[in-house]
Amino acid sequence: MAHRDSIYRLDKLIEFDDTYVGGKRAGKRGRGAEGKTPVLVAVETREKGAGFVAMEAVATISKETVKSFLAFHLKPGQNVRTDALPALNAVAQDHVHEKKVTPPEKAGEWLPLVHIMIGNMKTFLNGTFHGVSSNYLQEYLDEFCYRFNRRFWEPELPLRLLNACLAHVPVKIAEFR
Numbered sequence: 001m002a003h004r005d006s007i008y009r010l011d012k013l014i015e016f017d018d019t020y021v022g023g024k025r026a027g028k029r030g031r032g033a034e035g036k037t038p039v040l041v042a043v044e045t046r047e048k049g050a051g052f053v054a055m056e057a058v059a060t061i062s063k064e065t066v067k068s069f070l071a072f073h074l075k076p077g078q079n080v081r082t083d084a085l086p087a088l089n090a091v092a093q094d095h096v097h098e099k100k101v102t103p104p105e106k107a108g109e110w111l112p113l114v115h116i117m118i119g120n121m122k123t124f125l126n127g128t129f130h131g132v133s134s135n136y137l138q139e140y141l142d143e144f145c146y147r148f149n150r151r152f153w154e155p156e157l158p159l160r161l162l163n164a165c166l167a168h169v170p171v172k173i174a175e176f177r
Contacts, residue, residue, distance in 0.1 A: 008149070009075040010052055013045040015114035016070075016082045016091065018061050021122065021137060037134045039141065040069045041121075042080075043113045050113045052149045055121065055141040057134070063090040070094065081111060120148075 022036030038061045044051030054073040058065040067090045074080070077095060082088040084101040091097040102110045121144050125132050132140050150157055 006072070008052055010042055010044050010054060010073055011075045011078055012051075013079045013081065014042050014074060015045060015111045016040070016042045016080050016088065017111055017114045017118070018085065018088075019118045019122075021057070021125070021132075022134065037137050039121075039137075040066065041114055041118055042069070042073055043117050045113055050117065050148075053117050053145050055117075055145055057137045057141060061085070061087045063087050066090040067093065083107065083111065117148075120144075 017040075019039050019041060020036035021039055037057050038059075040056050040058055040061070042054045044053075054069075056069050056073075058069070066087055070080075070091060071094070074095065079098065080091045080095045081098045081100075082091060084099045088099065089097070091099075100110050108115050121141070124144050125140055129140065147157070150160065153160065
């Protein structure tokens with residue numbers, strides 16, 4: 001699934017933000033909370049709503065991880081909207097960057113689609129898998145993106161997935177001793 005989605009690059013107007021995924025723990029919430037994995041999320045904005053989506057679990061939200069994510073998932077020179085997180089200033093190096101300081105209660109107005117995607121992804125993880133391990137979080141994100149990006153081709157999805165499996169290079173599994 002990840003390989004098939006890696007072929008596509010997002011374009012036009014893109015909403016870009018970060019989130020944190022992890023179990024419920026006492027203490028701080030959101031950025032800086034213990035035991036949570038940061039995830040970068042980009043969504044194409046189209047006339048009738050969201051286009052394609054891309055998500056990547058990263059070790060930390062930094063200019064380097066942001067730049068790497070954008071280089072892999074976006075066509076150069078796109079219009080990208082973000083909040084004013086300093087690490088997201090890396091967007092301006094290769095794209096047209098629109099940023100706005102947004103209080104949490106107004107975030108859904110400036111970046112509505114990306115926040116809907118983040119909510120849908122978290123609901124998918126909790127509803128389908130009842131939580132996930134950070135070790136395999138990227139695989140779960142890949143499945144979510146694959147299914148979302150093909151939501152209008154649902155009857156064709158099983159055949160598309162079978163074709164993707166047949167065309168993919170075999171994965172070597174380490175021997176267990």
